[in-house]
Amino acid sequence: MIENLAAGFLLVAKWQNTLAIILGSIVGYLVGALPGLSAGMGIALLLPFTFYMPPLTSLVLLTSLYSAAEYGGSITAVLINVPGEAGATPTTFDGYPLTQKGQPGKALGVSIVASAYAGIASTVALILVSIPLAQIALKFGPPEYFALGVFGLTTVAGLAGKSWIKGFIAVLFGLLITTIGIDAVSGTSRYIFAKPLYEGIPLIPVLVGLFAVSEVFETMEELGEHLVYQKFSGTLPTMQEYLGTHMAMLRGTIIGFIIGIVPGAGKAVASFIAYNEERRASKHPELFGTGVLEGVASPEAANNAVVGGALVPLLSLGIPGSAAAAVLIGAFTIQGLQPGPLLFVKEPGLVYGLFASLLIGNLVMLAMGLLGTKVWAKVLDVPKNILTPIVLTICLFAAYAESSNVFGVWLALIFGILGYFMRKYEFPVAPIVLAIVLGTMIEVSFRRSMILSDGNSSIFVTRPVAMAILLLAVFSVGYQVVRDLRRKPRISGE
């Protein structure tokens, strides 16, 4: 294996491949930072340009893009409270408060270090254990997806803010939205009043609307009142602050890697769960949401660890672990390669070259991120009355670009207005995103499970993996309730 990897490094050292890493990282940063352009779309956009490249160069380019895009989403999440990707949503919870305190550099520094740490650690895991771990992907049938979805939903308890009731209302609203469109089990159309709704409510316009457009409305209101010039510092975290988040990075990496292996679960699920687990593991959970570094480190590590995780079933089974990995399959097949059980045997050079490029690519991404932090933070020096309209324009363009349809723009505006009123009345908006990410998965896998078991719901407890995840979900909710009950009397006593 060592000599294979060494050979891989030699292949990557060729100028074409090194150039591909740098180019891929730059495009990835852009794609990630622009809300509405996801890693998967970025890969799909670059795919036609890879037709005439040698296979390794093509794959190196696309995987570097993939890694960097998973990080890029956090830049806007931290700076302007707009997640560039659904997976960066939890990064806004503590990243943006840090910016509001005038310390965006701290949040950006922790997020890039956490991303690169997770990228490298998950690549090492991919190299060492991809074949045995690929079995995890196969353990996930419909009942397990259902259980994972339910577990994912329990993280709403951590997102709900002050009121549980309001959090649940937001989640239920999000779940209702996912029932719109053509049902994937029976093919029946549901709640389709306008043609574009056949595909259901797409995530990007909702994300952009709830987070960005509503923020823009609020800022416009503030602009009318008074203009505050706040001083922002691009200072990076100290070594001690980095080390303080080490456990958060590690936990985020493990969670992201495992969820990455599970095909179709996705990085958003990983980063929401990682954020919630971090909050639970923390000694000061009440500070989460006010700008703690662990709250940035953990979800950022998780959404980058998904990259390594998603490549596990892709390379060893031919099954994509994420939407972006699914597009990567296209890149393989265009080159006449079939990712799957025979790839390691037939093309070891390519596989190890890809591993080597992931390791190097993460370092390139880290270097760009650290050097860039001061530059990104400059965005905040732009007066709000100029920045705000630019943000709005980018957002509406993102909503349009998602499906090249003006319908997306209307959706973004409608959800922007909704988000504005939700903020006014202190409803959290993140649970809606969570519910949209998970809703279809929960419903479809529940119904498939019922078909598999001939309508017997015991299927969820007789399959060990499904039961274990459901128990985790129960534990997660129970723990929160118990802790909240214990904490309350103490707080009132203070």
Add this chain to the structure above:
Amino acid sequence: MRTGGGFRVLSLVLGVGLVVLGVLASFSAAAGAVGSFPSKPITVLNSSVAGSPTDVMARQVGQYARKYLGQPMVVVNKPGGGGGVMFAALFAEAADGYTIASLTGAQVAALHAELKKDFSFDNLEFIANVQREPNCLAVKADGPFKTLQDMIDHAKKNPSLKVGGQGTGSALHLMVMLLAEQSGTKLTWVPFGGGAESVTNLLGGTVPVISTSPATVNQYVEAKQMRILAITGDKRMDHLKEVPTFKELGYDIVMLQYRGFAAKKGIPQEAKAKLADAIGKAVAEPGFKEFMKKNSQPEGFLGPEEFTAMAREDFELMGRLMQRLSGNK
């Protein structure tokens, strides 16, 4: 001044918005201008995820057709709803030849079932067919079923044997219903989102049998992880000499899945001819032929007329089968 600031921002927003809209409008106006087709990239909608056989076929055709079209063919994946999501996207666009679909017989057959009320076969214009291959039943190589007979025997003793596959009311589904009817067994259909998902659930042991295309499972058969029990062709396949057809085994099940390109009814004849011509030339390229061979795909190019006739025949057969089988329930 309070309101002054708000108005300034608002007018700035509107101004930027108008500029953006203007640029967009001029783009689409330029694209719509009359000239020789195609003057901009052609979008190929695909109802399955990237990497599926239809997706790869479309991307390969696009790669070779580019030099004949002078424009790229860009594959956009619209999975879900048994093909309904893709059809919705196709019919939402103008019939100008710039948005076409790569589709399979299975998806077209779904127009008999749930998709019927929203979409119709007669709204499709068939451009060119590229591949024709049978469907198959696949099991795990180390599983209990070595032959189709093993599976039928098991199903007779244990009713409600689960068979997974893509879509509801699809050809893959119909083939399983036909088998259940003719063998006197009860088979329960588990609809999955696509071929890759069927593979995962078979390898993971969630379902013991899947109905799929040989192209989806070829590499797993080669890696000795799966076995194909029978195929729905009228003769055996070159690379699967040892696999019997359903016909040989005494079942009246002959179905061929096709993969080709279609558009919304009413595209300009010039565009249709140009596309069919470019696709025909693309599939005759040595590189494309090699791709077909690598993936063990039999060739099956058909121009617009023959493709329309074949698709209609297949569609009507599926319709009769569906009606009969639903009548039997």
